[in-house]
Amino acid sequence: MNDRGGNSLILVLNCGSSSIKFALFDADATPLARTPAWGGKVEGITGDAPVFSESGAAAEMLALGCEHPYHAALTYLRQRIVARLQGRRIVAIAHRVVHGGSKYFEPVRVDAAVLADLKSLIPLAPLHQPFALEAIGALLDELPRLPQVACFDTAFHQSMPTVEKMLPLPRSAWDQGLRRYGFHGLSYAYQAQVLGERYGDAARGRTIVAHLGSGASLCAMRNLQSVATTMGFSALDGLMMGTRCGALDPGAVIYLMEIRKLSLERVGRMLYHESGLLGVSGVSADPRELLPREGELPVQQALALYVRSIVREVGALTATLDGLDMLVFTAGIGEHQAVIRERVCAGLGFLGVAIDPTANAAHAPVISSASSRVKVVVEAANEEWVAATAAATLTRH
Known part of the structure; x- marks a missing residue:
């Protein structure tokens, strides 16, 4: 680790279907440093x-075995982390949990009852929810006294007006919890914090944040609070993504199941894992691998559809905001793919968006030109710090 700081640490775990990310923060610092130890x-x-x-x-390279690779990965990480503690101790663990449903709007300390509640939400986020809960459950069994805090990706969007949360389904669907929840909330919560610090009142007007990673969504903000977002009931909705389809005519799903006779499991795998940039290009879910191959028509079409999806949804959210003052790019693609940013902004020229090519190529904090009517900025994501801060707040005495 770098500078030892205090003796107490907060561990942040972000568990996905095939990856586990972790970060350790100095728990004795107030406020927490934004860069992990x-x-x-x-x-x-x-x-x-x-x-x-x-x-x-x-x-x-690791050899995790094929019987229980996820458990093996957790065990391996625990061993690596313990070996690096150097006499320091972990005082809390924060987990990114994708779905809080209609009950959990704030970070919460997890016990057996909360864990049972969260397991009931697995059908709402099958790609992410089970893995975070598996880690929480294993740690509850092994270290029951160690505080664990669940931080929800849906929580940031609770500020949306009811009309933005509703789905055009029978009233009974709302009563059963079918509504627009929105996701990537930890990412947007960090943006709400840092944009206010960097740009003050300029960020508190009509702002759209584009979280463009393997998963992708947009969030429209007023006064740095969510008023609309592109993901809805599930993390499949909205923008075209790396392997997920984004917004799709539900009739297409009915057709695949009724006429093509695909099973529910097969359709789910198609929509979550085989669509988006990967599905349309037939090559890759990663723009870094696609951009050099644009001479191939499927790749060209995949990138064009991806950009068109973002432009269309920015336009729709601009309508809900009655205009646009600031556009923010964040997450892996948003932060590092200048070509994608340039193409998106070119498609938004009708809103007065104009970028400085040199600043954009350098991934500068501000990439809009002096003539742009919309301020366009690039900001790093920092979901881990948001989760660590929540854990520190809930567990300090």
Whole structure:
């Protein structure tokens, strides 16, 4: 680890279907430093070549075994973290939990009853929810006295007006919990914090944040609070993503099941894992691999559809805001893919968006030109710090 700081640490775990990311923050600092003391990830857990990487070191190939690879990855991470503590102790663990349903609007300390509640929400987020809960359950069994805090990706969007949460389904659907929840809330919560600090009142007007990673969504904010977002009941909705379809005519799903006779499991796998950039291009879910191959028509079409999806949804959210003052790019693609930013902004020229090509190529904090009517900025994501701060707040005495 870097500078030792205090003796207490908060561990943040972000558990996905095939990866576990972690970060350790100095719990004695007030406020918490925004850069973790140490962090890393295990990727490709369910594949043939899982890899461990950490800050400041080369990646390592792992042999996790095929029977319980996820448990093996958690055990491996625990061993690596314990070996690096150097006499310091972990005082709390914060978990990114995708879905809080209609009950959990704030971070919560997890016990057996809360864990049971969260397990009931697995059908609402089958791609992410089970893995975070598996880690929480294992740690509850092994270390029952260690505080664990669940931080929900849906919580930030509770400020949306009711009309934005409603789905055009029979009233009984609302009563059963079918509504627009919105996701990527930890990412947006960080943006709400940092944008206010950096840009003051300019960020408190009509702002759209584009979280563009393997998963992707947009959030429209007023006064740095969510008023609309592109993801809805599930993390499938809205923008075209790396492997997820985004907004889709539900009639297409009915057709696949009724006429093509695809099973529910097969359709679910198609929509979550085989669509988006990967599905349309037939090559990859990653723009870094697609951009050099744009001479191939399917790749060209995939990128064009991806950009068009973002432009369309920015336009729709601009209508809900009655205009646009600031556009923010964040997450892996948003922060690092200048070509994608340039194409999106070119499609938004009708709103007065104009960027400085040199600033954009350099990934500068502000990439809009002096003539742009909309301020366009690039801001790093920091979901881990948001989760660590929540854990510190709930567990300090």
